[in-house]
Amino acid sequence: xxxxxxxxxxxxxxxxxxxxxxxxxxxxxxxxxxxxxxxxxxxxxxxxxxxxxxxxxxxxxxxxxxxxxxxxxxxxxxxxxxxxxxxxxxxxxxxxxxxxxxxxxxxxxxxxxxxxxxxxxxxxxxxxxxxxxxxxxxxxxxxxxxxxxxxxxxxxxxxxxxxxxxxxxxxxxxxxxxxxxxxxxxxxxxxxxxxxxxxxxxxxxxxxxxxxxxxxxxxxxxxxxxxxxxxxxxxxxxxxxxxxxxxxxxxxxxxxxxxxxxxxxxxxxxxxxxxxxxxxxxxxxxxxxxxxxxxxxxxxxxxxxxxxxxxxxxx
Numbered sequence: 001x002x003x004x005x006x007x008x009x010x011x012x013x014x015x016x017x018x019x020x021x022x023x024x025x026x027x028x029x030x031x032x033x034x035x036x037x038x039x040x041x042x043x044x045x046x047x048x049x050x051x052x053x054x055x056x057x058x059x060x061x062x063x064x065x066x067x068x069x070x071x072x073x074x075x076x077x078x079x080x081x082x083x084x085x086x087x088x089x090x091x092x093x094x095x096x097x098x099x100x101x102x103x104x105x106x107x108x109x110x111x112x113x114x115x116x117x118x119x120x121x122x123x124x125x126x127x128x129x130x131x132x133x134x135x136x137x138x139x140x141x142x143x144x145x146x147x148x149x150x151x152x153x154x155x156x157x158x159x160x161x162x163x164x165x166x167x168x169x170x171x172x173x174x175x176x177x178x179x180x181x182x183x184x185x186x187x188x189x190x191x192x193x194x195x196x197x198x199x200x201x202x203x204x205x206x207x208x209x210x211x212x213x214x215x216x217x218x219x220x221x222x223x224x225x226x227x228x229x230x231x232x233x234x235x236x237x238x239x240x241x242x243x244x245x246x247x248x249x250x251x252x253x254x255x256x257x258x259x260x261x262x263x264x265x266x267x268x269x270x271x272x273x274x275x276x277x278x279x280x281x282x283x284x285x286x287x288x289x290x291x292x293x294x295x296x297x298x299x300x301x302x303x304x305x306x307x308x309x310x311x312x313x314x315x
């Protein structure tokens with residue numbers, strides 16, 4: 001079967017089909033005479049399954065196992081059905097409250113002061129409903145903490161802000177973060193920090209988002225061997241810096257700004273409140289944070305009496 005027929009039967013683009021082939025999810029036969037790929041019915045079946053699983057947000061790395069185990073496909077479909085049923089229940093609840101609210105509006109005959117209590121109930125219901133949806137934290141943080149600093153915060157933690165708030169422990173952690181953001185909304189930041197965030201462009205934001213997402217993925221999945229290589233690269237950079245006065249000078253300038261920002265963040269409770277509660281809201285972030293902390297601790301770096309960064313020996 002030619003790729004044009006496969007595209008028609010599966011609804012996938014040529015690029016997507018080739019991508020799944022390169023990922024090893026399908027293995028079409030290559031015709032030796034014309035070098036064209038020839039797709040079998042088995043390939044079609046797999047591509048349809050892949051398309052469904054991707055729409056259910058199953059990662060490509062997990063799909064290969066699912067294709068060989070039909071019971072895993074069933075589990076994914078049952079999980080999605082369960083989520084849909086939960087969503088229907090939430091929508092039905094919100095629908096009932098909204099209908100009641102509209103009846104109250106008609107009864108109040110335009111007197112909004114008499115309508116406020118019902119609006120408050122609706123507002124609380126919509127808020128609680130939204131909290132149980134994936135991606136709620138990301139959108140809400142941008143509302144609560146506006147401006148470039150808030151956008152950078154969301155971009156930086158984006159991979160860890162998609163989990164729903166679906167347990168009492170997460171609920172408490174979220175309320176702690178909201179209270180924290182409300183408390184520091186008008187906080188004064190160090191001058192370097194203000195300038196840095198005010199100068200950011202849309203292009204800067206996009207570049208930082210791409211870098212941040214890639215960095216988070218790398219550190220979340222890093223192996224012990226890759227960790228050793230990262231450690232050696234970091235130490236090699238330090239060694240080069242100790243012999244290059246220009247690099248030392250640049251590092252001292254950026255380090256002063258970085259330390260000023262860290263001190264300000266510590267003072268407003270960023271590490272004790274925001275970071276600690278985010279660990280509760282996202283198991284992935286808790287693991288990532290632990291790995292990063294252990295990595296930098298293992299480098300054993302310090303500043304000497306001339307302000308230079310050096311390796312600390314155990315002697």
